[in-house]
Amino acid sequence: MIQSEEIVRVAAKGDGVTASGRHVALAAPGDVVLPDGTLQPGPHRVPPPCRHFGPCGGCQLQHLDETVLAAFVRDRVLHAARSQDLESGVLGETHLSPPRSRRRATLHAQPAGGKIVLGFREAGSHRIVDLAECDVLRPELFALVAPLRRMLGAQKGRWAVDVELTLADQGVDCGLKGYAMEGLQATEAALGFAHEHRLARLTVDLGYGPEPVWEPEPVTVTLGGTPVALPPGAFLQATGDGEATLVGAAREWLAGSGPVADLFAGLGTFAFALDGPVATYEAARNAHLACRAAAARYAGRVSAHHRDLFRNPLQPGEIDAFDAVLLDPPRAGAREQVARIAASGVGRVVYVSCNPSSWAKDARTLADAGFRLAELRPVGQFRWSTHVELASLFVRD
Structure with missing residues (x-):
């Protein structure tokens, strides 16, 4: 006879999961799946604010309250780290972008x-x-x-x-x-x-x-107080508050550093917000040219370099010229570039990621080279979505 089961967590794609491993669409932790398959609402279920929730692919988690939504973002990041036997020295507070903030x-x-x-x-x-x-x-x-x-x-x-x-x-x-x-x-x-x-x-x-x-x-977008030309279709962080959270982490972790290499730099989201000298590296020509034009105002504090880091990653000898490395690669991660960072003598790496799974594999490479995961901050810019981001700090003792 089928027994009632309680939903205990939310899986990566947004389904509720029971202790026995049963997946139930649109279920929240604390809901009870009755023998006939219907859901008995629990304490963490809330009315979805949008009439389109369910069919619309833009959101998957509007039925969760703030507590569970933040826990989902946090646990996605922690699960990715632990899948590679990594534990963070400090787990920062989870940031959730508010409603109606996607820009x-x-x-x-x-x-x-x-x-x-x-x-x-x-x-x-x-x-x-x-x-x-x-x-x-x-x-x-x-x-x-x-x-x-x-x-x-x-x-x-x-x-x-x-x-x-x-x-x-x-x-x-x-x-x-x-x-x-x-x-x-x-x-x-x-x-x-x-x-x-x-x-x-x-x-x-x-x-x-x-x-x-x-x-x-x-058309421009202001990054770190600097207006930067915005090419059509150029990458921009999904929300202003999410960008501020990620940039704030980078500024805190790189305060007092000497020269920084900003890899996969895009328009210069991080570079223009940092205090010390920064060298940016970006493959997309339009983004690189926009960053370079804006950097010309800083009399050498920010220098922009056009380079495809997938085909031509910075080599260990080049990386050794920097006190720290910051990278924010695409969803696929940066396996080849991270391998070169691991082989270099640099002692501090700030890794921002929009994909915890690829980040975790790269993080393992850094850990195997003697880096310690000092701090981890989960970020939910895509509110009510299963898309999760993070900022992380690695140091070599």
Whole structure:
């Protein structure tokens, strides 16, 4: 006979899990799975704030209270570390970004059922959830959803458009991929939309890269107090508060250091916030050029280098010129570069990661080379999502 079971934790993909290992979708710790499969709500279940929760793939965890949500982020990071037999000397407080704080997102639009649908895709599907509300996007971004529907609705035939929205210093940067801006009417509609809604920039990508069609003044994003040119599609931390948390950790851990190597530096998110001399290394040409142009104001405190660290990682002899290394690689991690760091004589490494699993493998390489995981800080920038980030400090005693 099937017995009732209590949900004891939340798995990596958001399912609730019982002590016996049974996975139950949309279950919270403390819920009880009854013999007929229904859920008896427990103390940590809360009403999801958004009507789209469930079908929408943008969020997986809106049914969890703050305590469990923070614990989920923390435990994902701790589990990754322990999978490689690593324990942190200090576990920092988990940071959760608040509702309506996401400053960049990619939405999808297409005609369906006689109307234009625009929103995130359903989980595991190409179907689009037509957004009537959103509790993760900054209000400035969500305010464009209805106007975008009207503007895109002028297109004829079958089409699909990806909409990239980013909040820059000057306002919203909007990128349309797949939008057939052909003819005077379509062009005027796009420019009218940009003007009416005071966009910072409007770009259109028909398969050859984004081309600006509206940019009243150069678009920038302020990093460490420095306005940096924002190329279309360039990487930016998902929330301003999340960025501040990660940068704050780096500043604290690198205070008093001599020269720092900032690897996978992007636009200079960390470099411009640090006090000492910093050398940035970045493969994406547009991001590198933006960082270099901004660095020119600092009379040598920040130097920018164009380098693909996957194909051409910094070698141990080059790394030895620095007192510390900071790296924030893509989701795949930085296996080859970390191997060179481990073989160098550098004594301090700050590793920021958006993927605890790949981070843990790289962390093991550092530990095997004599580094100690001194501190670990879990970060949940993507609120109500299973996407987890972290900042970590490694020191060689």
